[in-house]
Amino acid sequence: MTPAAGDIRREFTQLFDLYWAIGVGFWVLVAVLVVAFVIRFRARGEDDELPTGSDKNMPLELGWAFVVACIAAFLVFVTYSTMDDAGYGATAQGLDAGRSTPGAERIDVTAARWNWRFDYPRERISVVGTDERIPTLTVPQGTPVTLRMRSVDVIHALWLPERRFKQDIFPGRITTMTLTFPDAGTWRQGGECNQFCGLRHAVMDFDVEVLGRAEFRRWARERGR
16 A cells, blocks of 8 residues: 555546636637627627527537537546545445555544544544534544544534545444545644534534654554553
């Protein structure tokens, strides 16, 4: 398992770039057509009338609809292919997420209205947030981290914007995802619930701290039992 395993930012950045390019292309096309029609029909005369509906335009309209449908189908295909490559496929199919990447740091994530709990079984560490203090998800830099996520009440979603990662968490089901965190640092409120879950959904945040491997081991020794 390479250090880059579980790094999904590249895949989703490439997907965003594809959406952006197609969107900009359509915007330019529509803008050009609007300008062309404004110039063409800016003044109406006897020999320069606005076009009216006609069955003669049906092939053009059907062709345009076909092109749009093909582009939409292509985007759906590449989106689901990217999600499958990133590891979302098994989760979406409802498979048990008890699987784990060899050599990965395992963290059990428990979501509950309106807080988070992070358990490290190997180090016997539990990090629990309170109403006054949000918890911190501490992970090693450059090492695959397997998150085993579950909810104790309603549907939540763990969102890490910096990692381009969002995963729904369901009650009565364990969902697994493996990520890597290549850059050390601390992100205040770098994680949050992205699925509306009640009155205090907006404050269901947590900090993210990425430590070097040696520093993470030292943190684990100090916090472990």
